[in-house]
Every structure is written in C-alpha cells, then in structure tokens.
Amino acid sequence: MVIREIGRQVLESEAEAIRDLIPRLGASFDAAVAALAACRGRVVVSGMGKSGLIGAKIAATLASTGTPANFLHPAEAIHGDIGMVTQGDVVLGISSSGETEEMCRLVELLKRLGIPMISLTGNLESTMARHSLVSLDVGVAHEAGPMGLVPTSSTTAALAMGDALAVALLETKGFTSRDFALFHPGGRLGREILLVEELMHARENCPRVERNATMLEAIREISAKKLGMTCVEASDGTLAGIITDGDLRRCLGSGMDLSSCTATDCMTANPVTISVGETAARALNLLETRKITSLVVVSTGRRIAGVLHLHDLWRTQLF
Numbered sequence: 001m002v003i004r005e006i007g008r009q010v011l012e013s014e015a016e017a018i019r020d021l022i023p024r025l026g027a028s029f030d031a032a033v034a035a036l037a038a039c040r041g042r043v044v045v046s047g048m049g050k051s052g053l054i055g056a057k058i059a060a061t062l063a064s065t066g067t068p069a070n071f072l073h074p075a076e077a078i079h080g081d082i083g084m085v086t087q088g089d090v091v092l093g094i095s096s097s098g099e100t101e102e103m104c105r106l107v108e109l110l111k112r113l114g115i116p117m118i119s120l121t122g123n124l125e126s127t128m129a130r131h132s133l134v135s136l137d138v139g140v141a142h143e144a145g146p147m148g149l150v151p152t153s154s155t156t157a158a159l160a161m162g163d164a165l166a167v168a169l170l171e172t173k174g175f176t177s178r179d180f181a182l183f184h185p186g187g188r189l190g191r192e193i194l195l196v197e198e199l200m201h202a203r204e205n206c207p208r209v210e211r212n213a214t215m216l217e218a219i220r221e222i223s224a225k226k227l228g229m230t231c232v233e234a235s236d237g238t239l240a241g242i243i244t245d246g247d248l249r250r251c252l253g254s255g256m257d258l259s260s261c262t263a264t265d266c267m268t269a270n271p272v273t274i275s276v277g278e279t280a281a282r283a284l285n286l287l288e289t290r291k292i293t294s295l296v297v298v299s300t301g302r303r304i305a306g307v308l309h310l311h312d313l314w315r316t317q318l319f
Contacts, residue, residue, distance in 0.1 A: 051158060082113075098122070196274055199313070
C-alpha cells in the first residue's frame with residue numbers, strides 16, 4: 001500500500017468519527033453546557049493516558065475562553081490531589097471505555113464529596129456514565145489503522161466534543177472578542193483584536209483646532225503633536241474635518257494666502273473615521289485600502305475621541 005494512502009485512510013477514519021458525533025447532539029449536550037455555565041467554581045478535567053492528554057487540551061481551551069479550568073490526573077487524585085476539587089466545581093471526565101480503573105475510583109471519591117461529573121465516553125452503560133450528571137457519547141466505530149488498537153479516532157472524537165462544549169459555553173456566556181483579547185495579550189491573536197482606543201492618541205495628545213482657528217494655529221498644532229495632521233472640531237465637539245500635510249501643500253499650490261485663511265478654508269471635510277470600539281486590525285485594513293496614514297477615532301455622535309496613526313499599528317507588529 002502506498003504510504004500516502006495509509007495517511008488518507010487515517011484522516012478519513014478520524015473525519016468520520018467526528019461526523020458521527022453530529023446526530024448525537026441533543027438534550028444531553030444542552031444539559032452539559034448548562035451545567036458548565038452554572039459552575040460556580042472551576043471545571044476540573046480528568047482522564048487517564050491518551051484521554052488525559054486530550055483532557056489537558058480541553059482544559060486549556062476552556063480557560064482561554066473565559067471558563068476557569070484545570071486538569072487533574074486521576075491517579076494523582078486518588079493519591080491525595082482530590083483536594084484540588086472543591087464544592088462548586090464540576091468535573092469533566094474522559095474515558096473511551098468508561099471503565100478505566102483510575103477514573104472509576106475517582107467517580108467514587110466525587111460521589112462522596114457531592115461533586116457532579118460530566119462524562120465523555122464511548123460506553124453510555126459504563127460505570128462512569130451511570131454515575132455522571134450528564135454523559136455524552138463520543139464512541140467510534142473503529143480506531144484508525146489496521147489493528148484498531150491505538151487510540152486515534154476515539155481521542156479525536158473526544159477532543160472535538162470538548163471543543164464543541166467550549167465554543168457553546170463561550171456563546172452561552174456572551175464571551176466577546178474584547179474578552180478574548182484580555183486572555184490573549186501576547187502573540188498575533190492578541191494583537192489582531194486590540195481595540196483602536198488602546199492605541200490612539202487621545203485627550204491632550206490628540207491634535208485638534210476649532211473651525212475658526214487661523215492656519216498659523218493649525219500648523220503649530222500639526223507640528224506640536226507630530227502626527228502630520230490635525231482634527232478640526234465643530235463648536236459642539238463633533239468632527240468637522242481634518243487638515244493634513246497634504247492639504248497644506250495643495251492650498252499653497254493653488255496660490256492661497258494661508259496667513260488669511262482659517263482651518264475651515266483648508267480642511268478636508270468628512271474624512272475617513274473609525275469607531276472607538278473597532279479593532280486595530282480593522283483600522284489597518286482601512287488605512288491600507290484608502291492609502292492614508294491617519295484615522296480619526298470617533299465615539300457616539302461623531303465626537304472626536306482620538307487619532308490613530310499608521311506608526312501606532314507598526315508597533316503592534318500587525319504587519
């Protein structure tokens with residue numbers, strides 16, 4: 001058999017295992033999500049062997065999406081670490097057979113402590129499933145590979161179900177991209193969901209002049225704030241326009257006497273703006289699409305909140 005054909009068969013087997021989970025999602029899945037959402041403490045994920053490795057990943061996914069979670073090795077739990085589980089916690093147990101010795105002994109301890117368990121198992125008649133608050137069927141028809149001995153499709157199915165729980169829980173809790181940014185301050189993901197308000201030049205650092213300001217005052221403001229532009233503010237605090245270095249060159253080129261002009265005479269009305277709640281990634285897209293170097297950041301009612309310059313985005317390494 002061609003080596004790549006073996007690879008295809010493994011991937012097809014694991015893809016089939018995930019597809020087979022879809023029709024099984026029903027009331028038990030809803031109940032599992034509800035129990036996790038109502039958890040007042042932490043979600044403690046546990047599993048033995050390969051299931052444990054999958055459990056550690058599920059715990060990490062839950063923790064990164066706003067649900068306090070950690071992994072507890074079942075063998076360590078029955079040798080003293082059960083103290084990590086306290087009232088208000090929910091245990092998410094993983095076992096393909098549902099009869100793994102360490103997991104069954106953990107179930108006994110949890111029953112004594114009154115800690116509920118949600119189980120991911122391939123055997124809904126197993127000891128673990130029968131003693132769980134909710135049990136989700138992650139059984140597979142066969143493991144990938146000719147011998148069917150190595151946990152492959154079964155661990156893939158458990159991981160996929162864990163992801164389904166995490167994402168459903170994320171939606172249930174109303175977890176937003178802003179929340180995600182708080183949990184992922186480092187790396188490209190964190191940078192992409194930075195908000196413009198975190199990077200913009202605001203308050204006294206935001207260049208602005210009134211509409212009736214002289215062009216000398218406008219030029220001084222452009223020079224002082226060093227952003228190559230200034231906002232022009234209407235009497236009610238809303239944005240009337242902007243004056244950029246390019247506007248100055250155009251005015252001079254047309255023969256205008258800047259000494260007798262006001263900001264209104266030289267400004268560009270209705271400039272490109274971005275909302276204070278938008279992401280830095282969206283701002284970068286606007287700057288590149290419109291081929292400009294600055295954006296005025298506005299709040300409700302088109303009031304001036306600040307200015308975002310291309311250099312501010314360079315510093316986030318969004319490029």
